[in-house]
Amino acid sequence: MIDTLLDPVSLAQALIRQPTVNPCHDGAQDVLAEALESLGFCTKRYPFEGVDNLYARLGGAAPNFCFAGHTDVVPVGDAAGWTVDPFGAEIRDGVMYGRGTSDMKGAIAAFVSATARYVADHGRPSGSISLLITGDEEGPGLHGTRRLLPAVLADGETIDHCIVGEPTSEDRIADIVKNGRRGSLNCVLKAVGRQGHAAYPEKSANPMPVMLDALQKLRALKLDNGSPGFQPSNLEITTIDVGNTAHNVIPAQALAKFNIRFNPNHTGADLMARLEQLIGSGRDGVHLSLEMRVTGEAFYTEPGRLTELIVAAVEAETGRKPDLTTGGGTSDARYIKDVCPVAELGVRNEMAHKVDEHIPVDEIETLCRIYYRLLAGYFAAA
DSSP states (O other), rough: OOHHHHHHHHHHHHHHHHHBSSSSOOOHHHHHHHHHHHEEEEEEEETTBBOOOEEEEOOSOOEEEEEEEEBOOOOOOOOOGOSOOOTTTOEEEEEEEEETTTIIIHHHHHHHHHHHHHHHHHHOOOOOEEEEEEEESSSOOOOSSSHHHHHHHTTTTTOOEEEEOOOOBSSTTTSSSOOOEEEEEEEEEEEEOOOEEETTTSSBBBHHHOOOOOOOOHHHHOOOOEEEEEOOOOEEEEEEEOOOOOSSSOSSEEEEEEEEEEEOOOOOOHHHHHHHHHHEEEEEEEEEEEEEEEEOOOOOOOOHHHHHHHHHHHHHHHSSSEEEEEOOOTHHHHHTTTTTTTEOOOOOOOOTTTTOOEEHHHHHHHHHHHHHHHHHHHOOOO
16 A cells, blocks of 8 residues: 555545545545555544544654645536546546546645655654645535634644645646735625615615715725735625616615735724725615625745745755745635644646646646655754
């Protein structure tokens, strides 16, 4: 079994062949637990509300270097549009196809194989290597890392540094390392008036003018000029819905949705309070209300030991120095950042979530070698 684990491509195929579309029983974690146990890891499953989660650790001493990831995947989408079995992990001309190749079973396989190679070359680490694996990252995310991490800590575990295997690379493997992420705030703005005949507006309360004025305030809102490592925060109006098919009817209500991606100049709570004050409660018989939910706070891992080791591993393996960036969406690193320094590095994200999702097998192998160098550098300096 250990010899098999030295090959990240074979392990990636075994994981991809488990159709772990969220929500699901996570057969990929069964495969993963068996593989890790053969390497000497102690594993523990953490099921929450039907969601499978896994924590595994090799060694009992500090420091504990953790890899975090998820085995659940998004639906295949248009199945007829796939040219291969979405869960066949078929390799064509050096390219592996299948849901999860990019996001992110390829990275999980790369790290496990890197660990197997490290143990084969150096024996057990002077500290510990662990994996924090969730089955609920691509769905609501309520019963994945958000609950797994506190449960692991309550069991007495301590994590010193963490790398998340999200597909961060853009044009070439390992050209991007994420050392922070913007926060995300989802908002629903609702204007409720009184329906009536368009010929008698005095007998109605049209929500549309009030809604449009509120949206104009949002469009004019300047949040900031950016912060160290981050671009300026941005607000995007994503939909306006009235549902009125008649020309001569004033609608009863209107609804709009918008999203704010914010940098560490803000917290979600501060932004929500600011929006409530900006929008107000309405006028002219129209009531305005905001429903808001923070899906992740902004965080930033200052360049330091962790980022230096990652950059050195990438540069030694590829001959290129990766960029440290904070762009893109949210990830489970938003939970881990409260526990330890965290950064993200994985394969290219070009095909993530797409029909015929795929990744060249040499990228999985390259990522494996980078992870190996990262482990070697981490424990050499421990």
